[in-house]
Amino acid sequence: MDYFAQQLINGIVLGSIYGLIAIGYTMVYGIVGMINFAHGDIFMIGGFIALISFLILVSIGLTVVPVILLIVLLVSMAITALYGWTVERIAYRPLRHSFRLAPMLSAIGMSFVLTNYSQIAQGARVKPVPPIITGGYTLHEGSEGFVVRLSNVQIIVVITTVVLLAIFTWLVSRTRLGRDMRACEQDQTMAALLGVDVDRTISMTFVIGAALAAVAGMMYLLYYGLVDFFMGFVAGIKAFTAAVLGGIGSLPGAMLGGLLIGLIETLWSAYFSVEYKDVAAFSILIVVLIFLPTGLLGRPEVEKV
């Protein structure tokens, strides 16, 4: 039981990171109907920027951890958002009215560009950082000496995710920008007829998705204590799987899918075999899609109009 509780905690933390990335996939799919294959690499870029800004802050002698974390968070969100904006502007927008596969191919290309750019700029080696946040709480000490621990990093990852999701949900459901985004998602022509600048709204969608991916990148750095230029690939595919599992286009679905993929992976690794954790995650995806083709919280394509 203790062992299970510990795995549950680990799974939720991993799932939060996947969920934050998955939101970017699902938002972009909802509004422009394409899978942004470069999104995983945007997450990787976010991790690197978090690392770089952390090192800069430490080297100028800043030592107050909460201040460092807050600055790193804001800086990586801002710069990664700029990357997201640029990718959309140069690789997707010119192809918006081209054939359907064109932006997707362009996205795969962008993914290679970002991966190789990081490899050249930052080197191919894994970049470790010393633990920034240490300590934690012992929740329960089992009779056989197994200890259920909740580390401070885990608490920070989960709290940051929850807070950002709350802000994000408010933004989408209550603000003018959110309304414009939903309008573009449902009918771009009509949105334009109502004065919505569709190009700008799409840009903002990429910006927000990239900012959330940057948070995920920073959380990954804090949690695993390392980044590398290739980390966007697997994490990106997992998060994409999470978005599909939850129902692509659905925001709560992306978060739910992220949590489920995180939990499946962790529990499978804990009870069966680490080597087959990805197989488990993808198998569950397949089973869900057989019975619920639109994912767990996806909506059927046909609406009553």
Added chain:
Amino acid sequence: MTAPSAAPMLEVRSLRAAYGKIEALKGVDLDISAGEIVALIGANGAGKSTLMMTIFGKPRARAGSILFDGRDITDVPTHEIARLRIAQSPEGRRIFPRMSVAENLQMGADATDSSEVDRAAGLERVLTLFPRLKERLSQRGGTLSGGEQQMLAIGRALMSRPRLLMLDEPSLGLAPLIARQIFDAIRTLNRQDGLTVLIVEQNANHALRLAHRGYVMVNGLITLSGTGAELLQRPEIRAAYLEGGRRG
């Protein structure tokens, strides 16, 4: 009845537009003066809806020009045209199915950056015209009946406090009683607020009775124009759009 003004509010000159290789507008000329109700009638596929959409730049005109208040808006981006307070209730209504009725109406008000006071007044006005929407405010647009969706599409257009309102088949698929309510509402808006209206209708009889002037469109061209009463008297109009349907 027609307000005398120096230049028309909307001038469409030799307008051409196409979907791919299919030419839908082949050189259309049309004027609307401030305070007028203008009806555009014609058979299915004549290009009526295309004309309305082309005024908004969807699709872009291939040739010709569109002037609003004397300003050339032929190449102005669609979302900026909406800000000039031109509103459209388009073909197929195109309400946002996964937004609440209230949010759909807000989208209309957003079009012209209405102030909170204007929003409240606009909402009040729309709900007075279409009391049915009041009970449905929190419901999702996609769950409304066809008639209610039509009311919502017109209400949304009105929320932007338009100077020119374009209505594409506002009575399509509606029970006669509801269609009548909608026509009455348009007449009231025109008389009380001086709202300028361009209305596309299959129901030529209704439209021409409502309108000050009318245009007849055939195959992407305007073939006839005149006052509503004049057009109603023309034998070819009666044959083609008023009696033909009933006989057939």
